[in-house]
Structure formats: structure tokens, C-alpha cells
Amino acid sequence: MVSELLKFSLQFQKHQRKRTGKVPAEAGLHVGSQSGTH
Secondary structure, X not given: OHHXXXXXXHHHHHHHHHHHOOOOHHHHHHHXXXXXXX
């Protein structure tokens, strides 16, 4: 499950970076909270 989350977050970040050139604050908070729980 953790690997799935990591893969999803990586793809999401790559997509966001390609689209806007930066990751939205909301996405950053979500990823930060996820990594913090592990």
C-alpha cells in the first residue's frame, strides 16, 4: 500500500510540475502529512 501511495504521489508531482511548474500548497501538505505518518 505504501508503495502505491509513493508511486501515485510521484506521478502526481510529475504531472503538476509539467502543468504548472510547481506543486500546489495543498498537494504539498497532503504529501507531507502522508510521509509524516510513516
